Amino acid sequence: MDLIIRRAALPRSAAQPHGPVDIGIEHGRIVAVEPKLSAAAREEIDAHGSLVTPPFVDAHFHMDATLSYGLPRVNASGTLLEGIALWGELKPHLTQQALVERALQYCDWAVARGLLAIRTHVDVCDARLLAVEALLEVKRRVAPYMDLQLVAFPQDGLLRSQGAFENLKRAIGMGVDVVGGIPHFERTMADGAESVRLLCEFAAQKGLRVDMHCDESDDPMSRHVETLAAQAHRLGMQGRVAGSHLTSMHSMDNYYVSKLLPLMREAGVAAIANPLINITLQGRSDTYPKRRGMTRVPEMLAAGIDVAFGHDCVMDPWYSLGSGDMLEVAHMGLHVAQMTGIDAMHACFDAVTVNAARILGFERYGIAPGCDANLVVLDARDAVEAMRLRAARLVVVSRGKVVSRSPAARAALSLEGRPTEVDFKLHRA
Ligand code: FE2
Numbered sequence: 001m002d003l004i005i006r007r008a009a010l011p012r013s014a015a016q017p018h019g020p021v022d023i024g025i026e027h028g029r030i031v032a033v034e035p036k037l038s039a040a041a042r043e044e045i046d047a048h049g050s051l052v053t054p055p056f057v058d059a060h061f062h063m064d065a066t067l068s069y070g071l072p073r074v075n076a077s078g079t080l081l082e083g084i085a086l087w088g089e090l091k092p093h094l095t096q097q098a099l100v101e102r103a104l105q106y107c108d109w110a111v112a113r114g115l116l117a118i119r120t121h122v123d124v125c126d127a128r129l130l131a132v133e134a135l136l137e138v139k140r141r142v143a144p145y146m147d148l149q150l151v152a153f154p155q156d157g158l159l160r161s162q163g164a165f166e167n168l169k170r171a172i173g174m175g176v177d178v179v180g181g182i183p184h185f186e187r188t189m190a191d192g193a194e195s196v197r198l199l200c201e202f203a204a205q206k207g208l209r210v211d212m213h214c215d216e217s218d219d220p221m222s223r224h225v226e227t228l229a230a231q232a233h234r235l236g237m238q239g240r241v242a243g244s245h246l247t248s249m250h251s252m253d254n255y256y257v258s259k260l261l262p263l264m265r266e267a268g269v270a271a272i273a274n275p276l277i278n279i280t281l282q283g284r285s286d287t288y289p290k291r292r293g294m295t296r297v298p299e300m301l302a303a304g305i306d307v308a309f310g311h312d313c314v315m316d317p318w319y320s321l322g323s324g325d326m327l328e329v330a331h332m333g334l335h336v337a338q339m340t341g342i343d344a345m346h347a348c349f350d351a352v353t354v355n356a357a358r359i360l361g362f363e364r365y366g367i368a369p370g371c372d373a374n375l376v377v378l379d380a381r382d383a384v385e386a387m388r389l390r391a392a393r394l395v396v397v398s399r400g401k402v403v404s405r406s407p408a409a410r411a412a413l414s415l416e417g418r419p420t421e422v423d424f425k426l427h428r429a
Contacts, residue, residue, distance in 0.1 A: 001026045001041040002400055005375070008052035011383050012346045013354045014367045020049050025373040028400040033368055043402070045395055051378045051386055053349075054366050055116035055396070056326035057356035060211075060244050060272045060310025063120035063138070063148075064131035065090075067102040069315035080281040083318035090317065091126065099134035100141075106314065107142050109324040112404045114376035114393040116146050119211065119310075119360055121153035121180055124167040132171045145398040149360055151211050153180035158195040160186050165198065172206065179203040181212035183224035184248070193227045200231035200241070209361060210241040211272070215248035218282055218291060222248035226260060229267035238268030242359055244310065246271055246295040247282050257296065261303040270359045271300050273351075274312035275333035277319055297337040301347055308356035309333045309348070326352040327390045334387060342384075349383035373400035379408045381425070389424055 003025040010021060010033075024032035024039055032039070071090055075082050110118065122135050132152070139148040152171040154164040158181060172179070181199045183192030196212070203210045210232070215222040225243045232241040243264075249257060264271070273295045282293020300307050309329050314322035322328070334340065334348040357365035364372045380391035389409070396404040411422050 001031065001039055002043070003373070003397065003402075004037060004039065004041040004044045005052055005377065006044060006046045007049050008047040008377070009049055009381060010367055011051065011053050011349060011353065013350050020047070023052065023367060023375070025397070025400045028373050030367060030371045030373050031369055045377065047377050049381065050394065051380050051382055052367065053376050053378060053383070054353055054357070054371070055374045055376055055398070056114050056352050057117040057308070057360060058115055058311050058326060058352070059119050059242070059308035059356040059359050060274055060312055061118050061120040062313055062316065063103045063106060063118065063135055064099060064122050065316035066106045066314050068317065069320055074320065075317055078280070078320070079284055080318065086317035094130055096130055096134045096137075099131060100137055103135060103138040104141065106324060107138070107146055111145060111396060111398070112393065112406065113324045113326065114378075114396045115324050115326055116374050116396070116398055117149070117357065117360060117362065118146070119149040119151060119178070121151040121213070122171070122176065123155040124152045124171045125154055125156040125161045125164050127163060127167060129167060129171060129174070132174060132176060136175055145403050147362070149178060150176040151178040151180040152176045153213070154182060157182060157185045157187070158199065159191045169202070172208065178209045178211050181210070181214075183212065183227070184215050184217050184222045192224050196224055196227045196231055200228070200235055200237065204235040204237055210237065211244055213245055214243040216245035217248045218251050218285065218293060219248055220251040220253060225249070225269070226263065229263045229269045232269050233267040241268070242270040242272050244272040245274060245278065247278050247293040249295045250282070250291055250293050257299070261299060261305065264300070265304050270306035270308065271295060272308045272310050272359065273297055273333065274310045275336050276322065276329060277312040279332070279336050281318065292336055294333075294336045297333065298339055298344060306355055306359055307351055308359050309351040325390060327387050331387045331390065345384050345387065349387060374398050385425065
């Protein structure tokens with residue numbers, strides 16, 4: 001074999017034998033997962049019982065804006081509206097080369113964080129389609145070690161921005177994978193519904209997936225997710241449609257939501273929440289109590305709806321922080337959704353791994369024979385510890401090859417009568 005990872009603890013979502021397992025890898029695929037694998041490999045890594053997970057998957061990102069922090073100025077108020085204005089100021093100055101360089105730098109960070117698949121929305125409201133060309137180039141460049149999925153995103157509105165639908169169709173023709181939208185940003189509710197119909201019909205005709213920014217608003221009457229579910233159902237697109245953000249659901253009437261959740265479930269529409277961004281941008285016109293704006297994650301999971309968490313932004317006009325760490329995203333999601341029960345905490349880890357992979361449509365994702373040999377050795381014993389510590393990614397394997405290593409986080413202590421080192425893990429005598 002090419003590589004064997006020995007003594008790996010697997011996440012709950014992986015069907016596993018009791019106790020640690022060895023993972024055998026050959027020709028970029030996992031070929032064996034069993035205790036005490038009796039085979040030899042050119043390289044062996046001892047995980048010492050640490051958690052070995054399939055890679056992190058970011059189901060919602062904006063790679064065309066990432067790492068543009070401070071260009072041409074910082075977002076002084078930190079609000080969504082100033083972020084939109086700032087993006088408008090930056091857009092005319094974007095060059096393909098700068099876009100590619102920033103995106104590649106972000107992909108380096110992502111790999112080091114064990115984040116090996118990203119669905120990124122790309123603004124198509126620019127007749128030059130500069131960002132589309134740049135990100136298609138980035139997709140080609142990182143393909144040997146990373147999966148990028150691009151969404152054609154009419155950021156200024158499909159109907160509101162002149163020529164947006166034509167641009168979107170051109171972007172799809174150039175190789176963009178998924179159809180995006182932003183119904184709540186259209187001029188009227190009716191236009192929003194019409195944009196959903198047009199985009200879903202186009203996607204169905206082309207056999208493509210749909211992922212819309214949907215109801216990213218505090219307005220409880222922003223109900224485009226209902227139209228999205230109805231169109232997904234009508235067009236037979238179950239399992240191929242996602243609503244991103246869905247923050248208006250935070251503010252909706254409970255009785256209405258009791259009808260909406262089964263409708264989403266029936267239509268096979270997935271939800272992608274973006275906890276870091278939703279809680280910082282929503283509720284800004286509230287005094288107190290202040291709404292947090294994250295969609296109804298535990299209720300959706302209980303209703304059988306697929307839910308992933310996305311990072312959305314890193315160092316861009318809307319968000320000054322972030323480093324490509326999906327454990328930080330899961331950690332924030334867990335807190336905001338109050339998902340502190342033991343099963344709920346594991347569900348938050350799934351939201352940045354298996355659930356996201358399913359929504360993106362990956363068929364060979366996981367730790368089982370036949371899956372792609374993409375995995376991460378974490379300096380944690382289980383998923384909860386991984387989120388608590390935002391654990392170091394000791395080893396990142398992509399396509400069967402080690403692509404990144406990080407040291408474990410350790411602090412040296414100089415205290416009389418106390419240990420000389422701490423690793424922040426619970427040790428009991
Ligand atoms: Fe977004």
